[in-house]
Amino acid sequence: MPITYEIRSTPGGRKYSRSAAAGRITMDDVRMIQDAAKPGGPMDGLPSLTVNSADLAIDPDARKAFSDMVRDVKEDYFSAMVVTSAPMRVMMGFILRVTGRAENMRFFNDEAAAVEWLAGKLGG
Amino acid sequence: MSISPERINRVVDLLTKAAVKQYHHRIELSPDAEDDVFLQVEVGLNVVMEDLEQAEKQREEYVSEIQRKNQEIADRAAMALRELSTPIISVWDGVLALPIIGMVDTVRGSEMMEQLLARVASDQAEYVVIDITGVAVVDTRTADSFIRMSEAVRLVGAQCFLTGISPAIAQTIAQLGIDTSRIRTLRRLSDALKVVFEELGLKAAAQSNLSK
Numbered sequence: 101m102p103i104t105y106e107i108r109s110t111p112g113g114r115k116y117s118r119s120a121a122a123g124r125i126t127m128d129d130v131r132m133i134q135d136a137a138k139p140g141g142p143m144d145g146l147p148s149l150t151v152n153s154a155d156l157a158i159d160p161d162a163r164k165a166f167s168d169m170v171r172d173v174k175e176d177y178f179s180a181m182v183v184t185s186a187p188m189r190v191m192m193g194f195i196l197r198v199t200g201r202a203e204n205m206r207f208f209n210d211e212a213a214a215v216e217w218l219a220g221k222l223g224g
Numbered sequence: 225m226s227i228s229p230e231r232i233n234r235v236v237d238l239l240t241k242a243a244v245k246q247y248h249h250r251i252e253l254s255p256d257a258e259d260d261v262f263l264q265v266e267v268g269l270n271v272v273m274e275d276l277e278q279a280e281k282q283r284e285e286y287v288s289e290i291q292r293k294n295q296e297i298a299d300r301a302a303m304a305l306r307e308l309s310t311p312i313i314s315v316w317d318g319v320l321a322l323p324i325i326g327m328v329d330t331v332r333g334s335e336m337m338e339q340l341l342a343r344v345a346s347d348q349a350e351y352v353v354i355d356i357t358g359v360a361v362v363d364t365r366t367a368d369s370f371i372r373m374s375e376a377v378r379l380v381g382a383q384c385f386l387t388g389i390s391p392a393i394a395q396t397i398a399q400l401g402i403d404t405s406r407i408r409t410l411r412r413l414s415d416a417l418k419v420v421f422e423e424l425g426l427k428a429a430a431q432s433n434l435s436k
Binding site: 155188190 | 253254255256257258259263264266267268270271274275278
């Protein structure tokens with residue numbers, strides 16, 4: 101699968117979901133994430149950290165579905181995205197900008213900085 | 225901020241491709257491309273092209289699906305029309321009637337003959353009455369197809385009556401100059417059926433006498 105996820109903890113012991121995305125993301129991948137984020141699912145209510153590979157591409161349908169997902173998240177939801185590719189960062193920026201929910205989401209060039217930011221937001 | 229002419233040209237090139245519906249093109253962007261404001265234009269155009277490509281693909285699939293369904297409907301309608309245009313009625317055991325209505329062109333004529341002969345064979349019909357009262361307009365080719373149909377029925381072993389011949393059709397048949405002496409013609413469909421039933425009655429009587 102182009103997206104894999106696991107549950108990790110910040111140095112202060114706060115849980116977050118860590119996803120890694122590579123290749124072409126399709127609606128199947130979005131459905132997998134939607135299922136995991138459902139009430140009772142492993143990612144339910146957890147802040148997220150996503151590491152996107154430089155070769156990442158997102159199908160138009162998947163892009164729209166991600167945008168809808170972000171629009172529906174709670175006010176105190178935090179998401180850190182590691183994006184090394186500038187074009188992909190712009191693309192992610194489009195998805196976030198259209199949702200109007202970009203304030204709790206940040207882009208990073210490396211994972212350590214992303215975890216540090218997330219830990220700061222979660223209080224440890 | 226200054227944008228290099230090459231980057232502007234790439235955007236113009238892509239817009240040119242979009243103008244002729246070549247939506248599969250993209251601006252090549254390296255992962256380590258310069259992260260400036262113009263990159264948003266370049267990525268944005270790629271996103272639009274990707275969406276247009278997908279929309280065009282879906283449109284083509286819809287059009288192809290609609291065309292396939294239209295063809296199915298047309299095929300069913302043509303089949304129904306063929307069946308309706310050759311209403312072969314089994315009026316009695318071994319007796320078929322074919323009342324023809326409307327114009328008969330070469331295609332309809334040959335389809336009628338094909339279906340009628342198949343039915344004569346499958347029903348083991350002894351008599352066929354072709355009634356052309358409902359045929360208003362005939363040309364020599366149409367008239368010829370009635371004659372050939374009657375001949376063909378006779379060749380497969382059934383007796384054929386041609387009824388409802390209007391004066392105009394009679395004239396056209398006469399102009400063809402072919403021998404119609406072996407075709408039994410009567411004024412009305414009912415006249416032919418009367419003859420058929422009489423002949424069947426005679427046969428039944430003869431069979432009855434033989435069995436005594």
